[in-house]
Amino acid sequence: MRSAASVERLSKRYGSVRAVEDVSFTIETGEVFGIVGPNGAGKTTILECIEGLRRPDEGRVRVLGLDPWCERYALRERIGVQLQTAALPERIRVGEAVTLFADLYRRRGDPEAALRRVGLADRRGAAVAHLSGGQRQRLFIALALVHEPEVVFLDELTTGLDPQGRRDAWDLVRDIRERGATVVLTTHFMEEAERLCDRVAIFDLGRVVALDTVGRLIASLGEERRVAFTHIGALDDAAVRALPGVVRVERLGDRVVVSVRGAGTAGRVTTALEETGVAFDDLRVERPTLEDVFLARTGARLPGADAPEA
Amino acid sequence: MRAFRSLAWLFAKLALRDPTSVFFSLALAPALVVLFGLAFRDAPVALQNGIGAMDHQLPAIAAWVFAMTGLFTVPITVLTRRETGTLRRLQATPLRPATYLAADVLVQLTQALAGLGLLFAVGVIGFGARPTGAPVSILAAALLGALAFLALGYSLAAVLPSSRSTLIVGNLLAVPMLFLSGATAPLEVMPQGVRDVAAFNPLLHAVTLLRGAWNGEPCSSLVIEVAAVVALFVAAALVAVARFRWEV
Ligand SMILES: Nc1ncnc2c1ncn2[C@@H]1O[C@H](COP(=O)(O)OP(=O)(O)OP(=O)(O)O)[C@@H](O)[C@H]1O
Ligand SMILES: [Mg+2]
Secondary structure, eight states: OOEEEEEEEEEEEETTEEEEEEEEEEEETTOEEEEEOSTTSSHHHHHHHHHTSSOOSEEEEEETTBOTTTTHHHHHTTEEEEOSSOOOOTTOBHHHHHHHHHHTSSSOOOHHHHHHHTTOGGGTTSBGGGSOHHHHHHHHHHHHHTTOOSEEEEETTTTTOOHHHHHHHHHHHHHHHHTTOEEEEEESOHHHHHHHOSEEEEEETTEEEEEEEHHHHHHTTOSEEEEEEEEOSOOOHHHHHHSTTEEEEEEETTEEEEEEESTTHHHHHHHHHHHTTOOEEEEEEEOOOHHHHHHHHTTTOOTTOOOOOO | OHHHHHHHHHHHHHHHHOHHHHIIIIIHHHHHHHHHHHHTTTSOSBOSTTOBHHHHHHHHHHHHHHHHIIIIIHHHHHHHHHHHTHHHHHHTSSOOHHHHHHHHHHHHHHHHHHHHHHHHHIIIIIHOOOOOSOHHHHHHHHHHHHHHHHHHHHHHHHHOSOHHHHHHHHHHHHHHHHHTTTSSSOGGGSOHHHHHHHTTOHHHHHHHHHHHHHTTOOGGGGHHHHHHHHHHHHHHHHHHHHTOOSOO
16 A cells, blocks of 8 residues: 655754654555644644645655645645634635635535535534634634545644534544545544544654554553552552552552553552552552553653753 | 636625725725815816816826725735735645735725726716716726736735734835825925925826826826836736745
8 A cells, every 4th residue: 555645854943943853754545643742842843844835944755646845736636734723714604615615626525515524514604703613623624624635634633622522523533534535633632642543653842752553552651550549548658669560659649559560460459459458449440541651752741841942 | 717716706705794895995985086076166177287176186086095905905905814824724725826816806906996986986976077088098097007006015915024014014105105196285386306206106107197097198198107007017016926925
């Protein structure tokens, strides 16, 4: 199978800010490829380089066999783009927007069908300015899909959507994939990436720090499990730490999280805890998630800490 | 072609929905004619060269409206679309800058000419203006003037950084343009130095051209004016196309 897009040694700077540095990866045809990373990691920048909206300083990009910068018009006929921030002309209505966008492509899709797909068919006559944030977001998704593109780029697809809207958007992504298109999306929600993506690239400070299927990324943390509980009586941390298979003991107030490793360890630790006679409540054994991989790989810097400038 | 038609049709609808745009393009100029007409109701019918006051002033008001469209309406419209990210979203489609510009120009031009029609109608029906020039030359002069100032507007939009700066630059250009156009005070009473500077004022040439066409002056006496307005159009259009930017 030919790959839908490939990026080789791509770098992009804004003045002294190194937004993307020496990044390479391949996106396979028909897959849902996720890009995650903290704010400022370079997700939007790399996406825009692939879409042909920005010219990389260095490196080579191919999308559907085309150079996104030099052959941008040919490429734009075949890709659909939802930008992180975008707007439409003032006073435009929902139906007018999809009709216009359908008319901009050689392969004119069905504007009505696009509105139905995102659940906006009954808002056709509404002014775009009067839509709620989530409805606006859905309209922009419709604009990215109206011409049935081969590759769809969704930059923060579900930011601003309510839980139901988010689930609808996930269904939409699965539907796009089932129709054979390739999807490239960025997200801040690890649960979303875990559910939707065939493969995920974790970005940090402009570089890819991990790239694999969700399953393998999680497995890369080792056979770690977490036993979490709220203790009621006194608890000797050292005694817990001394139990076989325990890697780490963390406390958040009354809540204790014991990280354990090795097959069957979680069960043995639970039994051992019961034997120590400590009263505890709300015990749960958790599998690591993509979020744990994310925190481990991006060094879990404090929120709001800016990327260092080069 | 489908993209062009769809975009032009949409822009036309949006322009009609925008009260500011309707006011400046369609209502302001006729209102000025009414004000002028009422103020000069008792003035002698013939001012200079046997031309009536209204026939002298009507073409000047028309040229002034074109200049305002070019200095304010066009750059503010384009820059607002650039600043909000509207152009960026369009950039992610196969739409070419030239197609976008052509559709927008067509709508602005139609709007300017519609405003001109209203203005002339009010002058002729309400205040007894009487064009003696051929309708074809009046239309040609109006088209040329409108295109030149629209092009000026798109070139300003291309080089200026923000919609706020267009207000400043627009005013900086509008005041001397208007003052040195002969539309407010006759240039004949000004010192030679001022008149030399005024020779570089495109609005002066547009006013003279429209006035000449309206009052039936022969083309041969308007060569300089035609050349000046065409020069503005060509220079501004080149800048507008060469420096067009989708994003801030
Ligand atoms: N147009 C620009 N001009 C200058 N610097 C920019 C520009 N766009 C992005 N940057 C910088 O480049 C870096 C990467 O930005 P980018 O938008 O790609 O990050 P991101 O991963 O998409 O972040 P977020 O999750 O917040 O959307 C940041 O440090 C940002 O400040
Ligand atoms: Mg981003």
